[in-house]
Amino acid sequence: MRQSVLFPKTRKEAPKDAESINHKLLVRAGFVDQLMAGSWTLLPLGWRVVNKINQIIREEMNAIGGQEMLMPLLHPRGIWDETGRWEKAKEIMYQMKDTRGKECGLAFTHEEVVMDLLRKNITSYQDLPVYVYHFSTKFRNEARARSGILRGREFMMKDLYSAHTSEKDLMDYYEMVKGAYAKIFTRLGFNFKITEASGGVFTDRRTHEFQVLAEGGEDIIFFCDKCDWGQNKEIFEGKTGDKCKKCRQGKMIQSKSIEVGNIFPLGTWFAERMRVYYADKEGKKKPVWFGSYGIGPTRVMGTLVEVSHDDKGIIWYPQIAPFAVHLIELGGEKAKEVYTKLTEAGIEVLWDDRDIAAGEKFADCDLMGIPIRLVVSDKTKDKVEYKNRNKDDVSLLGMDELILRLTA
Ligand code: ATP
Ligand code: MG
Numbered sequence: 001m002r003q004s005v006l007f008p009k010t011r012k013e014a015p016k017d018a019e020s021i022n023h024k025l026l027v028r029a030g031f032v033d034q035l036m037a038g039s040w041t042l043l044p045l046g047w048r049v050v051n052k053i054n055q056i057i058r059e060e061m062n063a064i065g066g067q068e069m070l071m072p073l074l075h076p077r078g079i080w081d082e083t084g085r086w087e088k089a090k091e092i093m094y095q096m097k098d099t100r101g102k103e104c105g106l107a108f109t110h111e112e113v114v115m116d117l118l119r120k121n122i123t124s125y126q127d128l129p130v131y132v133y134h135f136s137t138k139f140r141n142e143a144r145a146r147s148g149i150l151r152g153r154e155f156m157m158k159d160l161y162s163a164h165t166s167e168k169d170l171m172d173y174y175e176m177v178k179g180a181y182a183k184i185f186t187r188l189g190f191n192f193k194i195t196e197a198s199g200g201v202f203t204d205r206r207t208h209e210f211q212v213l214a215e216g217g218e219d220i221i222f223f224c225d226k227c228d229w230g231q232n233k234e235i236f237e238g239k240t241g242d243k244c245k246k247c248r249q250g251k252m253i254q255s256k257s258i259e260v261g262n263i264f265p266l267g268t269w270f271a272e273r274m275r276v277y278y279a280d281k282e283g284k285k286k287p288v289w290f291g292s293y294g295i296g297p298t299r300v301m302g303t304l305v306e307v308s309h310d311d312k313g314i315i316w317y318p319q320i321a322p323f324a325v326h327l328i329e330l331g332g333e334k335a336k337e338v339y340t341k342l343t344e345a346g347i348e349v350l351w352d353d354r355d356i357a358a359g360e361k362f363a364d365c366d367l368m369g370i371p372i373r374l375v376v377s378d379k380t381k382d383k384v385e386y387k388n389r390n391k392d393d394v395s396l397l398g399m400d401e402l403i404l405r406l407t408a
Contacts, residue, residue: 001323003352003364006030007044010364020216022302023148025314029368031301031322038145038153045368046301048322050156053297054135056187056319057158060180064173066133066160071113073137077103079112083273094139106139111266111292114161115274118288124279125165128288129173133160135297147218149302150258160293165278167267170289174265177293181210181261188300189317190307193223193257195230199264206235210261210295216306217258226250258303261295314369315390323350325406326370328361330377338376338384338399345403372406 007030014024015034026032031046042050058068077095080086086095086105094106107113114132122128138157145151160177164170178194185192191213196206209232211221222238223230229246233254244250271277271287280286301320308315318324324347329335339351350370352361365373366389375385383396386405397405 001350003350004354006350008033010367018148019146020148020150020302020306021309022150022216022305025305025309025367026149026302029314032149038142038151040149040152040154040298042298045322049301049316049320050297052320052322053188053300054158057184057295057297058135060184060187061133061158061160064176064180065131067131068134069132070134070136071107071110073107073139075105075107075113077105079116079274080105083112083115083270085112092140092142094141107136108138108140109292109294110134110159111161111270111290112274114163114292115270115276115290118163118271119274119276122163122276122278122288125281128163128165128278129169130163131160131173133158133293147216147302149298150216150218150306152298155296156298158295158297162291162293163276164289164291165280165286167289170265170267170291174263174291177263177291178208181263181293181295184295185210185212185260187319188304189319190260190303192260193221193230193255194228195221195223195232196235197232197262198235205265205267207262207264209259211257212260212303212307213255214258214303214306215256217256219257219259220254221257222252222254224250225253258299258306260300260303261293263293264291266290266292309369310390312363313367316369316371318371321369321371323348323370325349325372325374326365326368327351327374327376328358328365329353330358330361330375332376332378332380334380334382335376338374341399342403342406345407347403347406374402 010030011028014028018024030043033041077086093108097103135158137154139154142151142153145153162173193211195209195211197209199205199207220233221230222236224244226249227247240254242252268287270290276288277285305314327349339349342349369389371389373387383398384402385394386397387394
């Protein structure tokens with residue numbers, strides 16, 4: 001794509017009210033725009049990144065049998081009264097009356113809707129298990145919405161729901177989802193820990209959070225320096241340096257972190273309240289076992305910026321960068337040909353074809369953080385100058401060599 005037509009332009013200054021790094025850099029580089037506290041537009045560049053994140057998540061959800069669908073965001077009060085969450089969740093849920101006086105709420109999660117789908121469609125054990133997920137907006141009346149896109153009042157979530165005939169079947173699948181989540185965050189390139197947390201008000205079991213170690217995080221976790229055990233500060237009894245309670249060898253370390261995913265073994269709590277039963281082999285009625293599993297792709301984008309940037313701008317990991325290469329044209333006739341050849345080779349190129357100073361182009365390039373910078377000028381002749389965003393050394397490559405390197 002030509003940068004001359006890309007909407008919008010970058011900005012020299014961060015918004016005055018921006019406190020967090022992701023807020024400052026994503027706005028300056030033209031990835032997101034804040035409409036009001038907690039409410040964001042994903043601009044064309046930001047939308048490209050989120051779609052790449054979503055695609056990685058989608059592949060891993062499909063690999064464990066997840067079926068993608070799309071559920072509504074406007075919910076009738078009735079289903080929420082069945083679980084008692086209309087009253088319990090008043091602080092977080094946006095609730096209103098429409099012009100006919102009907103009470104509705106905006107989705108902050110979708111357990112009730114999935115339960116309603118299940119009771120309409122499940123009769124016997126043969127109809128289970130069910131694994132369904134969607135990507136959609138969630139609304140939450142967050143008290144503080146100050147961490148840029150890490151905490152929106154309207155944000156994107158991928159939520160998966162699973163329904164089972166037994167606790168064992170639920171917990172076996174729960175472990176599969178844990179594995180899928182670990183794969184997702186590994187593919188995304190994060191340094192993360194899986195930590196135990198409380199189940200909130202709706203489950204007695206521990207839940208598991210996926211926490212990315214980050215200075216800009218709002219969470220605090222403790223984890224073992226030898227084994228894979230860790231807990232959120234909210235339930236951890238101990239302090240830094242304590243011996244690990246699991247492996248009894250390592251020491252516990254404290255870190256700030258960002259919660260990017262959370263999985264919940266919910267049991268039969270929802271099925272009992274919403275009367276979702278199936279008939280077992282003997283024809284006996286039993287409540288459905290249920291789990292839910294969430295990841296926030298917009299928070300993931302913000303997290304990446306928090307952990308991967310320098311004083312010049314963002315440094316995207318290649319797997320979720322908005323473009324693979326940023327082609328900087330500094331005079332000469334060659335840029336168009338390079339752009340065409342790379343595009344034909346299936347490489348995503350942002351081509352800075354603007355008639356502005358070289359320094360401005362380089363500054364934008366560093367700010368936007370596309371992993372590879374290519375420069376074409378009179379000086380490079382029939383070659384292209386190649387540089388990684390996070391390294392200083394440059395090399396001059398011929399076209400064939402360049403395409404080989406970019407498609408390797
Ligand atoms: P937090 O403790 O940060 O408020 P949560 O535990 O309430 O989050 P969950 O209900 O577990 O959030 O939601 C699942 C995932 O959705 C989170 O792990 C996170 O990635 C994302 N998420 C939750 N709240 C927000 C938000 N306000 N803005 C952006 N993403 C969010
Ligand atoms: Mg959570």
